[in-house]
Amino acid sequence: MKTLLTEAQLEFKNYIAEYLEKELKPYVKEIEGAHSFPMGFYKKLAKDRLLALNFPKHFGGQEYDCLRCAILIEEMAKLSSGVAGTVTTAGMTGPFLILDLGNEEQKETYLHGVATGETITAFGATEPNAGSDLTNIETIAIKEGGNYRINGSKTFCTNASVANIFIIITNTNPEGPRKEFTAFLLEKDTAGMKVGEKFDKMGWTCQDTAEVYLNDVVVPESSIIGSVGKGFNAAFSSINFTRIILAATAYGVCQAALQLAIEHSRNVKIGERPLIDQQGIRCEISDLATEIEAAGLLIYRAATLQDRKQNNRKEAAMAKYYATNLAKKVTKETMRMLGPEGYYKNGLAATFFLDSPVFTIADGTSEIQKENIAKGLKLAKPGQLGK
Amino acid sequence: MTELTKQQKDIKRAAKEFAQKEFDLFADDGDKSETYPKKLFKKATQLGFIGISIDEAYEGGGLGLIEQMLVLEEFWKVDAGCGNILFSSLGSEILLKYADEEQKRDFLPKIADGKLILGACVDYRSLENGVTFDKCDDQNYVLNGSYSFVLHGTLFDKVLVFASASGNEAGEDKRAAFLLDKDQKGISAEKMEGKLGVRSTDIGNLRIENVKAGKECIVGIENQGNEQLNSFTDLLCLYTCAQAIGLTEACLDRAKKYSSKRVQFGKPINHFQLVKYKLSEMISKLEICKSLSYKMAEEMQNDRYDQKMPAILSLFAKEMAVVAASETLQIHGGFGYIKETGIERLYRDAQFLNCFGIGQETAKLRIIEKS
Numbered sequence: 001m002k003t004l005l006t007e008a009q010l011e012f013k014n015y016i017a018e019y020l021e022k023e024l025k026p027y028v029k030e031i032e033g034a035h036s037f038p039m040g041f042y043k044k045l046a047k048d049r050l051l052a053l054n055f056p057k058h059f060g061g062q063e064y065d066c067l068r069c070a071i072l073i074e075e076m077a078k079l080s081s082g083v084a085g086t087v088t089t090a091g092m093t094g095p096f097l098i099l100d101l102g103n104e105e106q107k108e109t110y111l112h113g114v115a116t117g118e119t120i121t122a123f124g125a126t127e128p129n130a131g132s133d134l135t136n137i138e139t140i141a142i143k144e145g146g147n148y149r150i151n152g153s154k155t156f157c158t159n160a161s162v163a164n165i166f167i168i169i170t171n172t173n174p175e176g177p178r179k180e181f182t183a184f185l186l187e188k189d190t191a192g193m194k195v196g197e198k199f200d201k202m203g204w205t206c207q208d209t210a211e212v213y214l215n216d217v218v219v220p221e222s223s224i225i226g227s228v229g230k231g232f233n234a235a236f237s238s239i240n241f242t243r244i245i246l247a248a249t250a251y252g253v254c255q256a257a258l259q260l261a262i263e264h265s266r267n268v269k270i271g272e273r274p275l276i277d278q279q280g281i282r283c284e285i286s287d288l289a290t291e292i293e294a295a296g297l298l299i300y301r302a303a304t305l306q307d308r309k310q311n312n313r314k315e316a317a318m319a320k321y322y323a324t325n326l327a328k329k330v331t332k333e334t335m336r337m338l339g340p341e342g343y344y345k346n347g348l349a350a351t352f353f354l355d356s357p358v359f360t361i362a363d364g365t366s367e368i369q370k371e372n373i374a375k376g377l378k379l380a381k382p383g384q385l386g387k
Numbered sequence: 388m389t390e391l392t393k394q395q396k397d398i399k400r401a402a403k404e405f406a407q408k409e410f411d412l413f414a415d416d417g418d419k420s421e422t423y424p425k426k427l428f429k430k431a432t433q434l435g436f437i438g439i440s441i442d443e444a445y446e447g448g449g450l451g452l453i454e455q456m457l458v459l460e461e462f463w464k465v466d467a468g469c470g471n472i473l474f475s476s477l478g479s480e481i482l483l484k485y486a487d488e489e490q491k492r493d494f495l496p497k498i499a500d501g502k503l504i505l506g507a508c509v510d511y512r513s514l515e516n517g518v519t520f521d522k523c524d525d526q527n528y529v530l531n532g533s534y535s536f537v538l539h540g541t542l543f544d545k546v547l548v549f550a551s552a553s554g555n556e557a558g559e560d561k562r563a564a565f566l567l568d569k570d571q572k573g574i575s576a577e578k579m580e581g582k583l584g585v586r587s588t589d590i591g592n593l594r595i596e597n598v599k600a601g602k603e604c605i606v607g608i609e610n611q612g613n614e615q616l617n618s619f620t621d622l623l624c625l626y627t628c629a630q631a632i633g634l635t636e637a638c639l640d641r642a643k644k645y646s647s648k649r650v651q652f653g654k655p656i657n658h659f660q661l662v663k664y665k666l667s668e669m670i671s672k673l674e675i676c677k678s679l680s681y682k683m684a685e686e687m688q689n690d691r692y693d694q695k696m697p698a699i700l701s702l703f704a705k706e707m708a709v710v711a712a713s714e715t716l717q718i719h720g721g722f723g724y725i726k727e728t729g730i731e732r733l734y735r736d737a738q739f740l741n742c743f744g745i746g747q748e749t750a751k752l753r754i755i756e757k758s
Contacts, residue, residue: 126721129650130651131651131720131721132651132652132720133651133652133653136650136651155721156721199725199726199727200725200726200727201724201725201726201731202724202725202726202731202734202735203724270512270516271516278748280748280751281748328713332709332713332738332741335738335741335742336741336742336746336747338742339510339512339742339743339746340509340510340535340536340742340743342742343582343583343584343738343739343742343743344579344581344582344583345581345582345583346581350583353583353738354583354735357713357716357717357723357724357731357734358724360717361717361720361721361723361724362721365717365720366717367659367661367662367717370661
């Protein structure tokens with residue numbers, strides 16, 4: 001698409017596209033078929049300095065802005081949104097919380113390893129009874145002298161089986177009238193912490209997701225990220241950034257799926273004429289292409305606001321809501337256009353189709369995004385749903 | 388809504404009970420390993436679910452298209468892949484209507500008995516343009532082409548093939564329906580593995596190379612091919628409605644149940660308007676689809692139906708099912724995306740309807756054509 005990107009941004013985009021064509025594309029099937037964290041590719045990214053792009057140079061990062069992070073993920077998602085999602089949580093948004101809110105010791109201990117691929121972060125906020133409503137969490141941490149004793153469980157914990165650090169959101173005031181949310185940083189193999197079996201999911205097969213059980217886990221006070229009662233700051237400090245990146249993932253999938261529909265309509269003939277000769281098909285593609293470019297503009301705008309450090313909650317929500325819903329639509333329509341051929345698992349159309357539903361769920365569902373947009377439009381009172 | 392007769396209600400209930408009791412054993416395994424539930428098919432045959440719309444004179448159930456629909460609907464409500472076992476008789480409707488007496492006597496009882504499995508194509512491109520025939524003389528024909536996405540595509544004994552006369556002039560449209568034997572020389576079937584959903588269903592691609600067919604292979608008379616294909620297409624539309632109704636009802640059930648139990652922000656999520664809207668949309672579309680498609684089934688049975696309705700309803704039904712599955716998954720959140728809850732299977736199965744049968748473009752054009 002003709003784009004509003006600057007020349008430097010465009011150059012980065014092309015560089016990434018070429019890089020991934022060579023380093024990811026040939027291995028996508030193998031990676032997704034392995035149903036586990038793509039460690040080989042992840043280390044390769046580390047070696048080529050493409051992890052922790054958004055981190056300070058001090059920690060081996062590139063100090064890249066949100067827009068360029070979005071571009072990297074968009075390009076990656078064109079080949080595999082599962083890989084893109086994994087790289088996002090492990091090497092971009094997960095550890096960003098520590099950067100944002102952690103103390104010096106935590107940063108020095110863990111953050112140098114992010115860019116090198118040695119530190120893989122798992123993020124545990126969601127619980128069986130706390131999804132959209134995180135205030136419902138039941139994992140508790142009770143102060144015992146200089147330590148905290150944590151009990152509870154987390155579900156859909158991304159990267160849980162390969163991570164070496166876990167960010168766990170707890171309630172540190174279970175007895176009191178008001179819950180008090182506090183984030184802890186736990187190392188893997190901490191006594192009492194157990195990672196469950198990986199979930200068998202419909203799509204995003206290389207993205208590792210599991211339950212984490214916390215049974216009398218005792219950690220020193222210094223494991224707290226930020227301060228007591230500020231756990232939601234940890235959970236939400238980079239949420240707009242995260243939403244933009246997931247929107248970019250969906251945007252990449254939209255583009256790649258539409259490309260399949262276009263190729264199919266060019267190649268398949270009804271009688272003598274290619275499908276694309278039919279006005280209905282041609283113009284349906286026009287419709288989708290228009291919506292996809294609109295999604296791109298929303299995403300780039302939200303990212304630009306992020307980089308200007310302007311409030312972008314509404315804009316990030318709009319980009320996320322629009323792009324992720326669109327991905328479901330485009331992947332569904334692409335499969336339909338491909339007809340029976342599209343319905344087979346070895347095809348890209350099927351992969352895109354199976355991957356997309358997670359986009360409208362993760363990092364705030366579409367319903368929550370609509371509430372966020374409503375808040376941005378000043379249509380909802382403070383404290384009304386989806387704080 | 389169209390009031391069902393007592394007998395229809397009984398059949399619906401029997402189908403429901405059978406599916407709920409028997410599918411469990413096969414559904415998960417079928418979805419995992421893409422195996423066809425042979426034993427289930429046998430049981431369904433013994434209980435008379437196969438060929439229920441075949442006349443009693445030919446040892447069928449002697450019931451109509453509505454009853455056939457109701458069974459398909461109840462089967463799909465429990466598991467789409469297993470539900471498709473009913474299609475071992477897909478095409479018998481055409482035989483019943485068009486075949487000569489001898490063909491009917493030869494084949495229909497065996498179909499009703501589960502001893503003869505019919506293969507039937509559900510890819511509109513193949514149906515229309517896949518196979519051509521040359522007429523050698525008054526008695527002999529040669530067929531060539533490929534017939535893709537045939538239900539029971541490797542297990543069939545006979546396959547119903549719509550072929551157009553080769554060298555048709557533009558605008559000319561000669562077509563004949565053939566009933567070919569699996570063992571006939573020149574027919575080869577390849578199993579299409581790796582389906583996204585309906586994985587218990589046997590789907591295959593057929594290559595048809597210089598297959599010699601005698602006049603006796605033609606269903607009814609040669610020049611009726613177009614009419615027969617037209618009827619077959621409308622039947623596919625009708626069955627699509629039944630499948631979509633079954634799947635949407637399954638979605639609605641699951642969505643209702645989960646949303647009444649799942650508490651977020653201090654109340655069950657079915658107290659939120661956005662969730663209520665999703666449910667009310669499913670309920671509304673189901674009512675519309677059910678009453679119109681039962682009416683259509685009845686009229687088709689009497690061979691006096693509004694010709695544009697099958698395409699209209701199949702378009703509506705496909706969209707209904709796909710949206711319902713998508714929203715049901717959304718209501719379940721992350722739990723909908725993991726395999727153990729079975730919600731994602733509904734999402735995969737629904738998309739079968741969107742990819743097979745007559746496509747959206749074809750349906751839209753048919754509506755104009757028949758209006």
